[in-house]
Amino acid sequence: MKTTIISALALFLAFGASAQDKYFTRDGYIKFYSSTPIEDIEAENHKVTAILDEATGKLEFSALIKSFEFEKALMEEHFNENYMESNTFPKSTFKGEIVGFDASKASDKPMDVTVKGTLEMHGVSKEITEKGTVTKKDGKYILKSKMMVNPEDYKIEIPNTVREKIAKELEVTIDVTLAIFKK
Amino acid sequence: MKKLIPILILTAAIGFGIGTYLFSKGHDETADIEAVFSMTADNAVQEFLDDQTASAAKYIDQVIEISGPVMGEPEKTDGKITAVKISSDDMYVVSCSFQNPLETAELADNITVKGVCSGFNGDAESMMPGGVLELKRAILIK
Numbered sequence: 347m348k349t350t351i352i353s354a355l356a357l358f359l360a361f362g363a364s365a366q367d368k369y370f371t372r373d374g375y376i377k378f379y380s381s382t383p384i385e386d387i388e389a390e391n392h393k394v395t396a397i398l399d400e401a402t403g404k405l406e407f408s409a410l411i412k413s414f415e416f417e418k419a420l421m422e423e424h425f426n427e428n429y430m431e432s433n434t435f436p437k438s439t440f441k442g443e444i445v446g447f448d449a450s451k452a453s454d455k456p457m458d459v460t461v462k463g464t465l466e467m468h469g470v471s472k473e474i475t476e477k478g479t480v481t482k483k484d485g486k487y488i489l490k491s492k493m494m495v496n497p498e499d500y501k502i503e504i505p506n507t508v509r510e511k512i513a514k515e516l517e518v519t520i521d522v523t524l525a526i527f528k529k
Numbered sequence: 530m531k532k533l534i535p536i537l538i539l540t541a542a543i544g545f546g547i548g549t550y551l552f553s554k555g556h557d558e559t560a561d562i563e564a565v566f567s568m569t570a571d572n573a574v575q576e577f578l579d580d581q582t583a584s585a586a587k588y589i590d591q592v593i594e595i596s597g598p599v600m601g602e603p604e605k606t607d608g609k610i611t612a613v614k615i616s617s618d619d620m621y622v623v624s625c626s627f628q629n630p631l632e633t634a635e636l637a638d639n640i641t642v643k644g645v646c647s648g649f650n651g652d653a654e655s656m657m658p659g660g661v662l663e664l665k666r667a668i669l670i671k
Contacts, residue, residue: 372624372661373604373612392604392612393624393647393663397656406656412589412647413663415626419556436585436648441655527658 367526369398369487374522376409378495380513387421387512389414396522398487403447405461405489407440407522429502430468438467444480452482461491470500478520487524492517559628559668562592564643570597570615570623574662577649578621588646594670595623595662596641603636615640620659621651628666641670 374394380387394409411432416422426432442463451457456479465474478491494515497504504512566588568576573595577584597615600622604612609630616622625642644667651660 368656370658372614372622392626393650393661395650395657395661397658399656404656408650408652408655408657410648410650410663413650413665415665417555419554422556433589436589437650439652439655 366401369400369524370527371396371522371524374407374409375520376407376414377519378414379517379519381517382511382513385511387416389416389422389425391415394520394522396489396524397527398444398489398524400447400449400487403444405440405442405444405463407520408437409439410437411435424508429497429504435467435469438465440465440474442474444478447480449482452480452487454481454483456481456488456490467495468500468502472499485526489520489522489524491520493520494518556628556666559592559643559645559666562643564594565591567594568596570595570662571617571621573623574616574618574621574649574660577651577662578660581649585648589648591646592643593646593664594641594643595625595664596639597623598639599636605634606630608634610634610636613640613642615642618659621661622659623662623664625664625667628668631669633669636669637671642667643670644668 372395373392374396375390375392376394377388377390391409391414393413394407396405396407398405411430412426414425416425440463442461445460445462447459459478459480460475461478462475463473464471476491476493478489481488495518496515573588573593595615598617600614600616600619603610607630610627610633611630612624612626613636614622614624625644642664644664647663647665649660649662651657
């Protein structure tokens with residue numbers, strides 16, 4: 347009887363402990379894409395940091411603005427100096443949660459989720475709610491989402507001279523693979 | 530006045546050509562740019578930890594040379610190395626993406642790279658552990 351209770355307790359603790367883990371990456375991917383009849387513009391950042399608390403569903407992202415890379419040097423310079431003012435606002439962050447996250451339901455099939463929280467960019471914080479998917483594969487969480495962002499919502503001013511070259515809303519693609527974080 | 534018109538047209542055409550070239554131009558080759566600073570990964574990270582504001586002013590947008598031990602497996606695309614982390618401490622690292630994928634499939638245990646500093650991503654008030662000093666458009670020196 348005692349052995350059974352101890353074994354059951356050990357199993358319970360082991361299961362409970364595994365659902366308390368944090369999952370982390372420094373190699374997350376975010377791309378933003380603007381398409382107009384005049385020009386398509388895209389920039390990619392392969393060094394996004396992200397962390398997921400498996401127990402609570404809390405989720406955070408952080409991306410340095412200067413780590414977004416453009417094909418054209420002048421475009422990258424204008425993006426940093428004129429639009430994002432990245433010397434003043436060096437990073438963009440998201441702090442929020444996967445709504446109603448239940449780690450036990452994650453599997454190797456993408457699961458639709460809703461992510462809610464605060465996106466901070468160019469010194470402006472905005473509450474957002476977006477759709478995404480969560481997949482658990484080989485012990486890692488893969489989070490993906492695609493959303494539209496309006497630069498004006500974050501007081502990013504696009505000069506009239508180039509207004510027609512940049513879409514009113516930018517498509518933002520997020521793709522991060524989070525591995526268990528061992529302290 | 531009549532003699533000026535062809536000159537004005539030519540000047541405008543040259544200006545347009547230069548403007549188009551500059552706007553379409555890719556990034557300079559990091560290999561052709563001399564590093565302004567050279568240090569170990571640990572020392573570089575420590576400078577940012579000690580004073581992020583001063584270090585940002587000193588290093589961001591500069592080409593810097595970083596040396597140290599390779600941490601973990603380099604990132605690869607189609608079998609070629611595209612990025613690597615350098616650090617002796619897995620909480621605070623230098624993350625470096627290469628301007629061009631490396632031809633070599635493997636790296637030595639200790640390497641030296643040269644790249645453009647994008648800044649330091651670390652926030653003691655967030656859930657995120659440690660911090661990362663980011664380099665872009667890097668090349669492998671040795």
